[in-house]
Amino acid sequence: MKSLSLYNRTSTLGGIYFLFLVNRMQMHYFILIMPVYLVHSYMVWAIVVMGLLSQLNLMMMSKWFTSSYAAKGYQGFLQLFGKRAVQIFAILGFLIILLKISIVTLGYVEMLHSFIFPSMDKKWLILMILLISLFVASHGMENTLRFVVIAFLCGAWIVVLFIPFFFQADASYRDLYPLIPTEWSGQSWQGLWFIWSAFSGPVYLAFMVPWLSSNKKISKYLVIGNMLSIMEYILLFVASVLFYGSHYLRKIDFPIGYMGSYIQTSGLERIDYILISFHMFNYVFDISILLLCFYGAGRIFMRKMKERSTRIGLLSSWFVILISIILMDQWLWQTVPGQKMLLNLQIWIGACIYLLIPTILFTAVKRKESM
Template sequence: MKTISLYNRTSTLGGTYFLLLVNRTQMHYFVLIMPVYLVHSYMVWGIVVMGLLSQINLMMLSKWFTSSYAAKGYQGFVQLFGKRTVQVIAIFGFLIILLKISIITLGYVEMLHSFMYPSMNKKWLILAILLISLFVTSHGMEKTLRFVVIAFLCGAWIAILFIPFFFTQSANYRDLYPLIPTEWSEKSWLGLLFIWSALSGPVYLAFMVPWLSSNKKVLKYLVIGNMLTIMEYSLLFIASVLFYGSNYLSKINFPVVHMGGYIQTSGLERIDYILISFHMFNYVFDISILLLCLYGAGRVFMRKMNERTTRIGLLSSWLVILISIISMDQWLWETVPGQKMLLNTQIWLGAFIYLLVPTILFTAVKRKESM
């Protein structure tokens, strides 16, 4: 059984990486369908409010990032919670990560299939995305984390292309009213939950601290990364409301991608194809990081932390993901009720995890330090 060094560390990544990691882990599949869930113009305040609440969570996470326990990785978790508790957490973590990888992959593949490859079997698209992610993952945690620079450079500028939608002749600023809701429905609450869940990506960074710098100023970079996300979310949502109007916005899938087809340039056509292709780098980064977390969680609950990582172990984790995605696609994703069930499950789980994990880690560290 050939070994492979997936979790070796040769250096730690500085504060700028925190900024990029926070921003990119918050910009994934959900941002492409966000306007459908928010619909009403006043939900822009929901983005701002949830973003500010996210800052509180990042403050709690910064306490964990700078603690001595986080720097020890697995041993730090054992010191805080005990070995058996960590194993139980790893089992739940494995299932949660598996679900998240499956849903974001199915979402991106659905978009590729709808806009670029309608005649291709979706299973080939799933396989292609996962093979690329496996290649990135095989270079180890440190290099995969560095891949965030490429993901950022390939994706951060996309939101800027939507600024012209603010100034088109069809942009009706009356669609931005009311800015204060005259009524509040269950769908509005679900919209807030959706935003909170979409912002939950940085919670997985809590398990990658050994590869990240424990600089005391890390909070500054976390805050800036989160603020960039709020700006991107707000820009894309307002542009969508101006372009479609609230009445039509709730009736269209992938509104942000459809808008890309209306971007006018002098030398390029089908800008939406280009945007979808560049967005793939962010998906590959997201899936690669989560695959490493999945493999790590599997090693914890199978009590193999003292053994070296192997190609067979990584490939086995990858195959579990592949089987899970294909099964979900065949039995659930193809139907509207099944797709809604998967998305709502991920929304609730993501929101719950983002509320729970930072609070538990912050409380555990404070309690240990006070003893």
Template sequence: MLMQQKISPFHITVLTYMAQAGMVLFTLPRSLADYFGTNGWLVLIPCFLLSSFNIWLITLVFRLGQGRSVFAILEQSVPKLLLYPFYLLLAGTWLIFGCMIGKKYVLVFQMLSFPSTNPMMFKLAIDVLAFLLLIKGIQGISKAATLFFWMAAWMILLLVWFVPSFRWERFTPFLLKGGHDQVKGAIEVYSAFLGYELSIFLFPYVNKNKKSMLGIYAGNLFLTLNYLGLTLICFGFYSLGQLKKLLYPVLDLLAYIQFPFIERLENLLYGFFLFLILITLVMYWWAAQITAQRMMPKLNMKILLLILISISYLISFIPKTLDQVNVWIMNLGYAVTGIAFGLPMLLILILLVQKKGGASTG
């Protein structure tokens, strides 16, 4: 039997970044301005620190568990039958969360370019692409994520276009004035960082050294720097009142870029964001797949994926409008955030109990 190829730290960095960067990117500046008011971009810093603490918990699981998989740790101490409802909850949450991310992208894409086309046709096309990626396994996904990263990373340079129109006086000397519902806003903004928690399932596919886990920190840091650059440009380009009113300030920002040989450049650029969205939903579906596979180990992987994606596609018919999809994403975001912190803490507790039990029996 051939030794399984390990995922390099660089690929882990790219996977983490691509799993985190999703649809929230388009509304993040508005959320920061609306919920936190003046200089709301500063909220990104505690969100980064909190996500880094969560990643530290994940690396602690890796170290205490000596690189064992999440499932191996759980099943050593808890009977499988009792774990099945927990697995079902995890798989269902990640499956539907990824589904709604894809549905939101499709609805905005339809609104921008194809208002008369049935959005579920686009959703079906994205689901087929996701299926083709998922059957390649996590190594194939990581290679595709790296390719997509280089295809989309150049768009960061577009921020330079807005530097001449940037005004520092728009920031004002006041900090976090004019906001509301800041607890709700903090959870919504923190959801922009979600995706790193899926790295907890990469343990069996990485080398058992510190460099592998450093890739997760690097991906999170790169995402934060991108968010800071984007939100600083938005806060310096728009007034606070404009930012609060614009539904998708990043798309409006892209609309300011004009070339004589291309009309409506923002539509073309929005298409490039498909690479980010696709890897985000694929990573959530991959986590759902390997969790469901644990309950049905004898079922063929491709058949299981077909069943899961079919269920997801049928569920995506339920919310019809962007507002409805946003409600689903917000509620599921609460659950995903809870899992992001709760799962590693549960595993740390189990590992400490296992270690104590091993020491006492030894």
């Protein structure tokens, strides 16, 4: 069984990497369906409020990033919580990560199938995405974290192409009213949870601190990365409201994707194909990082942390994910109620872990330091 140096560290990443990591881990599948969940124009304030609360969470996480316990990785968690608690956390993390990888992959594959490959069996698209992610993850955690630079350069500029939707002749700014809600429904509460869950991606960075810098100045990069995400969400949401109107918006599966097909260029047709393809880099990065976390969680609850990581272990984790996604697609994703159930489950879990993990880590570090 050949060993594989997946979790070795030759250097630490800091500064601008934190900005890229926070931003790209907040810009995944949810950005494509976000307008459908928010619908009403006044939900732009919900993006602002949830984004600012996310800033507070990231400030708490910066306390964890700069702690001596975080730098020790697995041993630091053992010192804070004990072996049994860490194993329980690992089992929960194993299941949560499996669910997130499955929904992120199925969501992106659904979009690829709808826009670019309508005649291809979705199983081949699932296999393609996972094989690329496996290739990236096989280079180890450090190199996979560095891949965020490519993901950022290939995806961050896309939002700029949607600015012309603000100035089209048929854009009615009346669709942005009311900016203050006259009523608050269950859908509005779900929209709040959706936004909070969409901002939750950086919570996984809490388990990657050994490869990240513990410099006390990193908090400003966390803040800037989160602010970029807030601006991207606001810009895309407002553009979609102006383009569709609130009444029609709720009926579109992938509003951002369909808007891409209306972007006019002099030399290129169907620019939405190009945008969706470039967006794949972000998904590959997201799934690769989660695959390594998934394998790491499995090693913890199977008590193999003292052994080196192996190719068989990584491939076994990959096969578990592949089989789970195919079964989930076959049993649940094919139906509208099944899709809604999975998405709502991911929204609630993502929101809860973003509420709990930074608070727990911040409290645990403060308690240990005061003893």
